[in-house]
Structure formats: C-alpha cells, structure tokens
Amino acid sequence: MAFSPLVDELVESLRCLPGVGQKTAQRMAFHLLERARSGGVRLSDALSNAMEGVRRCESCQNFSDTEVCGICDNPARSNGTLCVVESPSDLLAIEQAGDYKGSYFVLMGHLSPIDGVGPEEIGIERLLRRVGEDGVTELILATNPTVEGEATAHYISDRLDGSGILITRLAHGIPVGGELGYVDGFTLTHAFRGRKPLLD
Amino acid sequence: MAFSPLVDELVESLRCLPGVGQKTAQRMAFHLLERARSGGVRLSDALSNAMEGVRRCESCQNFSDTEVCGICDNPARSNGTLCVVESPSDLLAIEQAGDYKGSYFVLMGHLSPIDGVGPEEIGIERLLRRVGEDGVTELILATNPTVEGEATAHYISDRLDGSGILITRLAHGIPVGGELGYVDGFTLTHAFRGRKPLLD
Structure with missing residues (x-):
C-alpha cells in the first residue's frame, strides 16, 4: 500500500x-x-x-494467569477423577456442558511421532506423576476419536497398566438431536454395540 | 472460562x-x-x-499516516484525472492493477438515505471543492455497480452538470479470463452494447 x-x-x-x-x-x-x-x-x-x-498451569498444563489454574486450585474439584484432554478448547467444551465436576490434564497435543511429538512433548511423565500423587481413582481419557487421539489414549493406558486405577474412555454413539440417516457407519456400529436397556 | x-x-x-x-x-x-x-x-x-x-487524508479522505497521503502528495499523479471510489480496498484493487496513474477521492461509503448516509457524510462538498480547485479535466466515477453505487455516481454527475468536466464510468463487460457460459445476462447485454471493432 x-x-x-x-x-x-x-x-x-x-x-x-x-x-x-x-x-x-x-x-x-x-x-x-x-x-x-x-x-x-x-x-x-x-x-x-x-x-x-498467560503461562501454563503447573498442575494441568492448561493456560493460566497464575502458577496453578482456577480449576486445579478449586478444592471442590479434587475428587479423584482426572480427565485427560488434548487442548484447552476440548476442556472448554466439557466445562460448558457443565456436568463434569472432576479435574483435568491438558496434553496440548497428541502423540505424533511423524511430527516429532513424543510422550515428553505432551507431558506424559507429569501426568503419571500427578496420577500417583493426587490419589486419582478414575482417569477419563477424553482425547479425540482420531488415529492420533486413540494412539495417545492407548499409550497412557498402557503406561498405567497394573496400577489399579479405573481407566475409561468417552462413549461413542449417536449425537443427541441427530438423525439416524446422517450418522456414519462406524458411529452407528458403536451405537449398536453400546446399546442399553431402556429401563436402566 | x-x-x-x-x-x-x-x-x-x-x-x-x-x-x-x-x-x-x-x-x-x-x-x-x-x-x-x-x-x-x-x-x-x-x-x-x-x-x-492513522487518520484521513485532507485531500482524498483515504486513510493516511500524514496530513496528505502519499498518492495525493505525489506530483507525478496530479494529472487532471480524478477517480472516485467507495472504499480504500477499491483504491487498493485499482493500484494493484497498476495501470491508472491519476489521483483518487475515497468516499468511504455510498449514498444510502435509509441508513442516514447523505452527501455530507461521504464528503461530496469536499470532492466538488477539489474538482474546482485542482483543475480536474476528467472525473472517473468508479463506485460499485450496485444500486447505491450507481445512485451515488448519478448524484455526483448531476452536481457537476454544466461544469464542462468529462465524467466517465468504468466499462461493464465480460471479465478477462471468464467463460461466457458463466456470465450473467445483464453483464452480457452490457458487453454486447459496448462491443468494439476488432482492429481498433
């Protein structure tokens, strides 16, 4: 110009x-x-x-203004459940849903050897340390349902094999409000396999 | 958050x-x-x-760091041709085409009585003053080919009626590189009416 x-x-x-x-x-x-x-x-x-x-929270790796972020610092949320997500926006989506009341660990990425992202880059050691120190009883692996996300979830679950901690993964199925005709085959298969009795 | x-x-x-x-x-x-x-x-x-x-150029109303912008300040460009455009991005497009060597006047909008934009808001008086003072011989009305753009062009040309200045409007026609099959009817009609002998 x-x-x-x-x-x-x-x-x-x-x-x-x-x-x-x-x-x-x-x-x-x-x-x-x-x-x-x-x-x-x-x-x-x-x-x-x-x-x-803005820096990283010492405890969960999420963005924070302070050394430990507001969620990690909240005593009401240290209830033994730890949810592992890939990014702050995943955390935000879960927070906005409003149902989950445990704490988080933000990987800030996923395992991707081809891009040079190994366990160290996404803070797996810090996660394992936190799981050991904080008396975590359930670890929810909420990484994305992509190849890299699944690989990351499996890697973490392998590392915690034999620790006695309950390791869970989010359910796959039909989105609420979705129409069957627009749902892809993999999701439908998961939805069929995960079906539940109506009067639970 | x-x-x-x-x-x-x-x-x-x-x-x-x-x-x-x-x-x-x-x-x-x-x-x-x-x-x-x-x-x-x-x-x-x-x-x-x-x-x-960033403020407005005193002479052409375009954004400028200085009282008078680089284009208005360039003596090589004060050649009696003044091009009226609606916005700085229109000016930029013409500059990037690289052929036009005259000066500009930027309306920063178009006449739109329904939105409360009258001749004063787009600086018509300043334009007329400049046309009178700068010895403009040709005024190119390069407002957009929309209802408001056309109305603005007609308003300016009406105001200069009888001044003896040559007032022109950009040609309508088929875009260079375009395919006839994708050109709309109005543009085709304009292109037919504006046809020229091949050996000009």
Whole structure:
C-alpha cells in the first residue's frame, strides 16, 4: 500500500491469525479503522496482556494467569477423577456442558511421532506423576476419536497398566438431536454395540 | 472460562473483528498463545500504532499516516484525472492493477438515505471543492455497480452538470479470463452494447 505504512503493518500483522489471508486481513484492518477504533485499542491491550501474562498451569498444563489454574486450585474439584484432554478448547467444551465436576490434564497435543511429538512433548511423565500423587481413582481419557487421539489414549493406558486405577474412555454413539440417516457407519456400529436397556 | 481472565478478555476482544464469532475467537486466541506469541506481540503493537496514528487524508479522505497521503502528495499523479471510489480496498484493487496513474477521492461509503448516509457524510462538498480547485479535466466515477453505487455516481454527475468536466464510468463487460457460459445476462447485454471493432 502506497498510502500508509501503519495500515500496511497492521494488515501484515493480522495475517498471523489462523485462517486469515491478505484479503481478510485488509477487510479486518479497514473495519477496525473505519468503525471500531475503540475495539482495536481494546484488542491491542488484551493481546499484549495475554502474550505477556498467560503461562501454563503447573498442575494441568492448561493456560493460566497464575502458577496453578482456577480449576486445579478449586478444592471442590479434587475428587479423584482426572480427565485427560488434548487442548484447552476440548476442556472448554466439557466445562460448558457443565456436568463434569472432576479435574483435568491438558496434553496440548497428541502423540505424533511423524511430527516429532513424543510422550515428553505432551507431558506424559507429569501426568503419571500427578496420577500417583493426587490419589486419582478414575482417569477419563477424553482425547479425540482420531488415529492420533486413540494412539495417545492407548499409550497412557498402557503406561498405567497394573496400577489399579479405573481407566475409561468417552462413549461413542449417536449425537443427541441427530438423525439416524446422517450418522456414519462406524458411529452407528458403536451405537449398536453400546446399546442399553431402556429401563436402566 | 474459569481458568484465565486474560484469555477470556483476549477472546472477547477478538470478537470485534468482522466475521469472528465465539468459536473462531477462541481458536485464534489459543493459536496465538500456543504457537505465535511473537506474532501476537507484533499485532498488539501494530494495532495500537494504527489506531493511534492513522487518520484521513485532507485531500482524498483515504486513510493516511500524514496530513496528505502519499498518492495525493505525489506530483507525478496530479494529472487532471480524478477517480472516485467507495472504499480504500477499491483504491487498493485499482493500484494493484497498476495501470491508472491519476489521483483518487475515497468516499468511504455510498449514498444510502435509509441508513442516514447523505452527501455530507461521504464528503461530496469536499470532492466538488477539489474538482474546482485542482483543475480536474476528467472525473472517473468508479463506485460499485450496485444500486447505491450507481445512485451515488448519478448524484455526483448531476452536481457537476454544466461544469464542462468529462465524467466517465468504468466499462461493464465480460471479465478477462471468464467463460461466457458463466456470465450473467445483464453483464452480457452490457458487453454486447459496448462491443468494439476488432482492429481498433
């Protein structure tokens, strides 16, 4: 852009956001400049504060402002159940569902030897240490139902073999509100195998 | 999010970007925190500099770091041709095409009485003043080929009626590289009416 180095730099910087290319970055920059200057200033402050202040929780590896995050620090949630998820957004989805009241461990990824991600990179040792120290009685492996997620779940369960801890995996089945005609074959097979008596 | 007020605030602030909802804002925030902290810091600086420093060019209304923008300030471009566009991104598209060497006037919108946008809001008086003062010989009305864009172009041309200035509008026709089968009827009609002898 010939007309403004500041706008140029803003467009270029916006491209570090995921899914934002040249055109979208331009549209965002012009929108902020034309109609949302106060929003832009707020975003600038929020970014600088978050980039500076957000670290990993010592206990669950999730993002946190403090050494130990709010969930790990909550005595009401240390009830012996630990749920292992791949990412903070998985944790958030479970929190928003609102039913689970135990604590979490966030791997921040999954085992993927081809990308150089081994047990160390996702903090498996820290997880095992926590399982031993915190008197965990049930470990829920809520990694994604993908090849890497399944492999990660199996690796963790192998490492805890013989420890006497109950290790569970989330149920597969038909999504609530879904229509049978749109459900894929694997999910349907899982749903049939996992069927339950109606009057439980 | 229970786990971090800083991440909360970052997600909330990202939602001021156009087309960014809750889920996308979350994905952006986690991406920056996990993999692009330096990009986040750069974006924060670029935002704060741009929100603070970018203003409107006194001469063409486009975004500029200085009182008069680089294009208006360039003596090589004051050649009596003035191109009127609706937005900075339209100007950018014309600049990237690289053929036009005159100057611009950016309306930052179009006439739209229903939204309360009249001639004053888009700086028509300033445009007319500039046309009078700068010895403009041709005024190219490059507003968008939409109802509002056409209305704006007609309004400006009416206001300059009898001034002796050549007023032109961009040609309609088949896009270069396009296939006839995919071109809509209006455009085809325009293309037929605007046909030219092959050996010009």
